[in-house]
Amino acid sequence: MSLLxxxxxxxxxxxxxxxxPADTPLSETGRRQAAxxxxxxxxxxxxxIVSSPLPRALQTAEAIAAAxxxxxxxxxxxxxRNFGDLRGRSYDGLGFxxxxxxxxxxxxxxxxEFRARxxxxxxxxxxxxxxxDGPLVVVTHGLVLRVWLDGVLQLPEALAxxxxxxxxxxxxxxxxxxxxxxxxxxxAHLDERSAHQGxxxxxx
Numbered sequence: 001m002s003l004l005x006x007x008x009x010x011x012x013x014x015x016x017x018x019x020x021p022a023d024t025p026l027s028e029t030g031r032r033q034a035a036x037x038x039x040x041x042x043x044x045x046x047x048x049i050v051s052s053p054l055p056r057a058l059q060t061a062e063a064i065a066a067a068x069x070x071x072x073x074x075x076x077x078x079x080x081r082n083f084g085d086l087r088g089r090s091y092d093g094l095g096f097x098x099x100x101x102x103x104x105x106x107x108x109x110x111x112x113e114f115r116a117r118x119x120x121x122x123x124x125x126x127x128x129x130x131x132x133d134g135p136l137v138v139v140t141h142g143l144v145l146r147v148w149l150d151g152v153l154q155l156p157e158a159l160a161x162x163x164x165x166x167x168x169x170x171x172x173x174x175x176x177x178x179x180x181x182x183x184x185x186x187x188a189h190l191d192e193r194s195a196h197q198g199x200x201x202x203x204x
Contacts, residue, residue: 001175002135003125004046007142008057009033010167015197019204021087025055032194034063037168040189042067047134052078052141061139077121080141083204084108091201099203118144122152129175143203154178161185166196
């Protein structure tokens with residue numbers, strides 16, 4: 001069985017390249033993206049949905065729930081990295097790459113703490129899927145997915161990519177280790193009106 005991994009839909013702060021406060025919701029485009037994604041995911045007949053509780057992820061998961069009739073389980077460990085006092089600030093105006101900083105920003109978490117959290121979350125997701133009779137949808141954030149893709153999932157060379165993770169991009173992997181990736185960063189469900197903006201911020 002599979003894990004259907006989803007990055008949340010677009011937010012206005014993604015487009016503005018701002019590190020997002022926890023309560024950031026989807027934009028109108030993000031809601032449209034989520035609806036298109038939901039129709040695609042419903043066709044895959046998932047058996048469960050687990051989501052980050054942050055609004056941008058939860059609203060994306062709610063679109064999938066509406067299309068599938070499945071309840072949503074919230075998992076705190078799927079939240080984006082906590083950038084503490086940097087949230088709400090322009091990423092490009094910081095003068096350093098906050099998304100790659102190792103140390104914890106004031107009020108936030110370090111890269112090591114973040115990696116440990118999301119790596120543990122993946123093991124729990126695999127255990128949850130093992131109790132189901134179909135795929136498990138996982139709705140989360142760009143940096144969470146990047147940790148998994150860079151250090152945990154088995155990404156075949158043919159699927160390697162260097163671009164950004166798109167809003168509502170779908171990545172599919174086997175639920176059991178070594179978590180072989182079968183599809184990565186796919187936004188084929190999006191139309192011209194809802195296409196991912198390549199300049200928007202992925203993470204934070």
